[in-house]
Amino acid sequence: MSSAHALLHPWPADPRDALPIALWHADAVAAATGGTASHAFEASGVEMDSRDVRAGDIFIALNGEAMDGHKFVPAAFDRGAVAAIVDRPVDFPHVLVEDTTAALHALGRAARERSGAVRIGVTGSVGKTGVKEAIFACLERASRGGAHRSVRSYNNHVGVPLSLARMPARARFGVFEMGMNHAGEIAPLAAHVRPHVALITTIAPAHIENLGSIEAIADEKARIFTGLIDGGTAIIPADNEMSPRLIARAHELGVKIVTFGRGGEADVRLLDAIPSANGGSLVTAELGRGEEASRLCYSVAEPGEHWIANSLGVIAAVRAAGGDLASAGLALAEMGGLKGRGARLDIAVAGGKAQLIDESYNANPASMRATLKALGQTPAHRRIAVLGTMGELGEFAGRFHAQLAEPLAAAKIDHAILIGEGMDRLAIELGRRSGASLGFRASVAHCDTTGEAIGLLEDYGLTNGDVVLVKGSNFMGLAQLVQHFAGTPG
Template identity: 65%
Template sequence: MSAAILRHPAYVEWPSDPRDRLPLTLWGSEAIAKAVGGKASCKFQVAGVEMDSRDVVNGDLFVALKGEEMDGHRFLQKAFENGAAAAIVDRPVDYPHVLVDDTTEALKALAAAARGRTSARIIGVTGSVGKTGVKEAIFASLERASRGAAHRSTRSYNNHVGVPLSLARMPARSRFGIFEMGMNHAGEIEGLSRQVRPHIAVITTIAPAHIENLGSMEAIAEAKAEIFLGLERGGVAVIPADSEHYERLRLAAMAMDARVISFGRAPHADIRLLDAIPSANGGSLVTCEFDSGRLCYTVAEPGDHWVINSLAVMATVRAAGGDMAAAGLALAEMGGLKGRGARHGISVPGGTALMIDESYNANPASMRATLAQLGQTPSSRRIAVLGSMKELGDFADKFHSALSEPLIAADVDYAIFVGEEMRALARELGKPAFNSLGKPLEWEHCNTAGEAIGLLEQFGIIAGDAVLVKGSNSVGLGKLVDHFT
């Protein structure tokens, strides 16, 4: 190449970026050993981090975690057969490795090193309902705007192991990092947030999930507000303006000197819904307003809950300095996640039926939202397969029996209730009041997903039917979805 070409203004003026000096590989052996305080057996580089030998792919670092009943060291051979480049272990092995005293603590240390080396804008997401979907939508929005330089926690890796694993996987060159945080008990979100140290903390909504352990809605709101305790100085709190716990959340954020951005229908919302109408693809055409203008965009996911979720996404993208127009395009292209709204066309006598897969999680708020969505879905018949909602404790009978109202409002033709807790709903629907007026609802109760498969086959899905499958993951209704799809 000639000197004249090298002096061309296009080369001279190309903007420099400090990230360009960062390594392209995820981790090298020396960096891992330094981060975890261990000793590397040899030099190596890895492209990913994994804790399950079944999920290891070529170039991964396998972390051999030890639990009360399981020891990851037993699966080292399987991990390396699947392509692991190295492992973190607490004993010498005949594979490339970093030797440490405690592999769980090593994973946390590697996560802390990943967080410490990045200049990415970090976002933490929690909430009783919708956190995985909102996390994915934020990621899709920022990945589009940054041309692939966004990172997020995969699946629902949102607990004391999943969060550090997701952090350890974050490339040094990332411009954005989005991390989901979940909890069953008070105090858990705080620990996760202090690891993630988000610049932006998002709470999707407050609903009676895990009320068995927390005892009240106020306690749930306080537990979710723990996410603000890990906020970086000058951070942003994104909270639902329509929640009855809005003021509690706002005060908790302000106590950490956070700037509050709210979203919703309420007049005081910073990202406020002006209008939402059905779109041709089954989703919604949304118009929102904020301090510097308005934005109209399409949300591919159906349901009013996704209209509100989209406002949380827009608030977060704006706070992160992202492109709201790019976020609108991402929302228009998003499809449902497996177990969380994925829609399947299934071949049945006469043509095709729709199966809506919400089998991964369920609580009273999400049950109502998805039943309302079913009620708005064009179909010849509406069928609901509903599994028990777990972790409701003494409130279980109350919340299960209360599903009778949205079930009737959705104009469901046939329902299957799965699990012991669903007996309360069956008893409620068995009362004379539900059989005296309007279209009768045909329903069955069973104990397992296998029995539900038999009942649904016996009833017979036909062309034009819409089938909603929703329940807590432990009920196992994902097996029913897999069977029919």
């Protein structure tokens, strides 16, 4: 053997190399679901909405309360589906099962069991999707494409098993978001995922209409810990008022606990955060305690103090999952805002450009306060807040809407457009604060619909250097306003 050949190192062996490259093939789907395959096939994806089918997908024909997915099987094949999972024979390649919803759940379990991926579950009242995406970006960078996550907000009883079913056998990490509207919804999702790491972003009065109290919300979110595998890690926000309650629930289950936050007792603790030139933050954190403690300095591209706290949770999750912290720091420095959840969009106006902060997907009292604070910290010629009604607050709605007057005043906004009946109380409260002695001198407009808000914002007129925050619950349809002014696709 030549000296040159002697210097070559063999490619490292990896058991994952023996796993299939295709996401699913007919025999594996049939075995997982207990169904019968009509044809041989290999699939690269799984989809339940025929409009989203891409070439190579399996289409699952789910039976909903108002719609039978079997009606859309031909449309799915027109878009490139290679097979369908159905509960009756169709004139296309398919796997015939007794119940397509049960088959979806079975396919998710099979994907979980065949993969050696470290699974991370994420829940919380605020920031689930952003934190999920940040953890994914950190692990994706470190594993060079070996990470998987749930897309969009696929976090319910259908979205979670679908996200599992899409996880490749060769994945090294899987990140799954779990949401809820009512009590009893988190535990089944955690049982599907069986995470190695479970993170709660924060506890706030989201869905309080259905759960009744902040304590009940905390208890429901803490049910994510019931799904942890033996030896799993619960990651808890140390600065939240419900932290002792969450820690108690984790202790009852005997899982490992890691806390994150500003407090001196946090396991992942903020030491310092200073604004960076790009509008984000330069963060220094201490990981661990005592002689084993270490420090990590990294940048966070996303603006706002809430993203400093989010980043600590992300780092805690990556560390618990065995990810690379250096790669995580680089990923956090490069992350941009998500559509509907903080994306910053430029709008061409006379003499230059204005900026629109797209928070149109969702809103609750805690996220409203956080984004208004970020708006106040954003350099601007004028600050404009377009705020839609917050949903699922029940008897607390009036109080929580009125309480937004304080963060609006603190943000020093110049103009507010309030949309929907729920914003009545805020409009009244802002009227009371109109005197200079109360620190609020902005102009305020109140309307019923997003279409009217578009007209009001056009009448107000955007100029160079303006910054517009658009935020409200999804049912308000504020994405229509974002699309109108920023030209983003619907």
